[in-house]
Amino acid sequence: MENELMSLPMVALRGLAVLPEQVTHFDVSREKSVQAITQAMKKDQKIFLVMQKEVEVEEPKESDLYRIGCIATVKQIVKLPGNMKRVLVSGEQRAGLSWIESEEPYFQAAVKILPDFCKPEDRELLENPINEEGMVRGLRELFRDYMSKNPKLAKELAMMIEEIKSLRVMVDTIAANLPMDYEDTQKVLEEQDILQRYEDISLRVVNEMRVLSVKEELQKKVKERVDKNQREYILREEMKLIREELGEDTLQTDAEEFEQAVKDLDASCEVKEKLAKEIKRFKSQMASPAESGVVRTYIETMLEMPWNKKCEENLDIKAAKEKLDEEHYGLEKVKDRILEFLAVRILTSKGQTPILCLAGPPGTGKTSIARSLAEALGRPYVRISLGGVRDEAEIRGHRKTYVGAMPGRIATALRNAKVKNPLMLLDEIDKVSNDYKGDTFSALLEVLDSEQNDKFRDHYLEVPIDLSEVLFVTTANTLQTIPRPLLDRMEVIEINSYTENEKIHIAQRHLIPKQLKSHGLSEEQLSISKKALQKIATVYTREAGVRQLERKIGGICRKSAREILEDNKKCIKVTERNLEHYLGKEIYQFQKANEQDEVGIVRGLAWTSVGGDTLQIEVNVMPGEGEILLTGQLGDVMKESARAGISYIRSVSKEHGIDEKFFKEHDIHIHIPEGAVPKDGPSAGITMATAIFSAATGRKVRADVAMTGEITLRGRVLPIGGLKEKLLAAKNAGIRMILIPKENERDIEEMSSEITKGLKIVSVSHMDEVLDYALSKEQEG
Known part of the structure; x- marks a missing residue:
């Protein structure tokens, strides 16, 4: 029966594919379709339904039709105005279109029933009735959960699903009752592999449940927000009436304060015009608290920016040199470059502001020398950590149209510095990364290019910011991950590893006094010999910088503080001999040269x-x-x-x-x-x-x-x-x-x-x- 050809009247459907086990109705108006349905009713009510590939085609040919359709039984025909008929059909079997026998006065098609099949490796699985029963039950429970989330489905469907025992009937029945567009429905119709169809339909049910869950959650949130906004609106209207009765209007007062602040602001005409426009918007949106809050935040941010406000620099080159030498041992190249910049600044009163990149291993003093430089120049110091920054908006800011928009890190740092010429440290520039939200390195190109950063545009502020007088200092552990165009805009100063002698000097001049102070000790209570420091640097630490060295000194200070309190010691001297008592066994050993060739x-x-x-x-x-x-x-x-x-x-x-x-x-x-x-x-x-x-x-x-x-x-x-x-x-x-x-x-x-x-x-x-x-x-x- 399955391989025999059948001759049936055929209807070409537009934008509709009918599945087995599906009861649906559609309207027909084309004469050929009406004649085909009439002919089917005269015989055994069987008709072949196949979908057109293109909906717009009025007179489809055989090439315009899909090759697989559904044999259905016509259940009812209802006449509609305009020579149109509504037909109720029940899908029964998949069938393939072999050829069209005649096209007049209606389509008569030779069709072949398509049986369900499974791959050879899956045949044994389906032949076991227990496996089929398990799949039927699993799909039934899954669809039962779906129906609980979708109240639109009829209760009769639930009863029908409970009675189905066949996997094929279960899959086709559920497929017929899922919301799918006609192209997806056609794909299900064309799938003859019963196991593949089972997997596809199961996945679709799960996805539909997720969609319904998200929809339900969103509707709940929207309802809560609407209720909250309505309550706030009523309260604010009542508050507004009370203020009017008392003769007060705070928002109007705020707008007047903003206007006065704009008059006193030292900024360009473009900035003042932008602020005046936003204040006008603020006045017109007083009835909408959400909108007025956004505009208020923007105006306050603009007023806090240091548009033309500068700080006086310390142009005493000798004092700057003394400051740098006092706080840092070694690093001669960095100090020389800073003093050269300062000398040019003194002679020209302006000079091109360099962009320095301090590159070197961790713990070598890159960040601290930037802070010392700011103190030597008398400029405010602001630090921006770029490690892990992936979003371009972190640099350029978010556009005001977004909820929760804010300025970028550069504009925020300027606002915090309160002057337009601070020293801005961009820390760990080598650890910036990119993702789908934009190229962060490209945003930094504009910031660090002295030829164009005098008109840096933050997306939130929407007006140019002058960064030409900012002294940018960047730090990096490696230059390999920095793109070449960005590296080309910076003057790289390499900070190499400290020698053993340099580490000892740094420890004596900086680290020991700092740790003694932080642990509440005096130089009379604790002293560390030079040989002990040398041993700490060689066998207790292995680093290019001095961070581990500082931690080890801190460990000695903690243990000494305990001994001073517990044993009433007045003075502790740490030497090479008793160092192991404070720091434990030696950690590192250098591989010594071999004794013989x-x-x-x-x-x-x-x-x-x-x-x-x-x-x-x-x-x-x-x-x-x-x-x-x-x-x-x-x-x-x-x-x-x-x-x-x-x-x-x-x-x-x-x-x-x-x-x-x-x-x-x-x-x-x-x-x-x-x-x-x-x-x-x-x-x-x-x-x-x-x-x-x-x-x-x-x-x-x-x-x-x-x-x-x-x-x-x-x-x-x-x-x-x-x-x-x-x-x-x-x-x-x-x-x-x-x-x-x-x-x-x-x-x-x-x-x-x-x-x-x-x-x-x-x-x-x-x-x-x-x-x-x-x-x-x-x-x-």
Whole structure:
């Protein structure tokens, strides 16, 4: 029966698809449709209903129709005015349109009943009646919950659903009673896979329940808000009548105060015109408290902005230098640049305001030097933390049309500073990110561009703000995440790691007095020796800055305060010997240089976010098939450096007496200890190449030599960064000779003798020079 062709009258429906188990009605006016229904009533009342692809087509052809429709039984025909008839039908079976047998006087179609099917892997599931019963019950309960949220559905439907036992009938009945547009209904009609149809309908029921829940919640909130607004309106009207009876009108008084404030405001004509317009709006909206509240907030914000209000600067360059030297030890480049700016400012009385970017590791004093700079210049200091800012509106402000609109952080900081020329610190500019709400970096471009920030436009204020006299200082831990156009607008001043000597000076001059004061101690009650500070800086902390050092000093102060109170001690002296009593066991240890020369082991130098460190690279060669093993959590850059080093060694193997078959018959294993710590960076190329060469030739590498530099396939040594931190790490490890790239010689010239003292620094430009120094048998004196 299912594969047999049937010849039935056909009606082409516009914007309507009929499903099996669906009882619905539709109106027909086309003559062919009326004739088809009349013919169906003369026979067995069966008719084939199929939907048109385009609703506008008046005389559809076979190509204008979908190929799958529904065989239905005509239940009732009602005549309507204008030769129109309303037809009630009951959908019964899916059927496919094979071809149209005739088009006059009505459509007669050859159709084939489409049975439900399931995939072979699902057949066993449906053949088990328990599984079918479980799916029917689950769908029934789901639809029961839906009906409880949708009172429009008839009660008879609930009774019908309870009696259905067949999964196919249940799915089609529920589908026929869900709100779907005709395209979605057609998709359900065309789906013959019963399990897929079951999943689709279940998902639709769940989605409809969510929609109804959201709708119900919104309606409840709207009702509550309307009730509240009506109550407030009545109360305000009563209050207004009382004020009128008493002869008072506060809102009118506020408007007059605003007008007087605008007269006294030192601002441009554009700002005053904007304020006058908003005050006029404020007067006209007094009857609407919500609107007048928004306008009032805007007017108050505009009046609080320092349009032309400036503070007097301290132009005493000597006093500024003394202030900076007093509060900060070292940081000579930063101080010099600040004093240069101040000198130009004194000579020109204006000068272009620079935008400084202090870049360096955490804890090196970037934020505190900005505060000191503000004090030295006599400018108000405002700080904006940009870490995690994702929304462009945080910078430019929200438009007034939004509920809860407010100015951006830049305008708010100016309002808090109360002058137009403060020092504004944009902290952690490297941690700004973007999302779908806009590009935050692009908003900062306008702020930090001295050519256009004299007319910065905040979306909330809607008038230009002059930022040209603001001294912007930004801070960043790394420059890698800052887009190039934004970085180009800033003058980068790098703040490197502190040396051990600098840390001790900072601790003696700043950290110890600060911690003594915050813990209620005096210098007579607690003293910390220089050697103790040196030990804290080397074995209790590992950082580029001094934050951990300050915490350790604070820990000593806390323990000392307790001893003074409990044991009645009058004076506590912390020395190198008793330091362990206050801070516990040593935390860090620097890897010391190896005591003897070894084959395949080379000491490299690395830069980390907390300063420099040494890396011991080990290479083993063993019989194999030419495989290269890389272990120790190496990043992509270091893996590429290792492969480049191997390629170079293979290219010069003949010159150094390495057998041609060596690399085919041996496996090379490169390992960097501390495997739990990820390692990456372009500075270990020559180190790995030297270790590979040593392992391949059996020649020992000097234990007192460390090196840093990247390698090319032709053996050239490329420059690296972070040299200062790397030299400090080598010095702490007891290394005597350092091999650095030739192009990094200029960095050595800028370093203090404190860093280079005791080190023999050799610059190399080619791998041959590296091997000569690293594999030399004579120990340097």
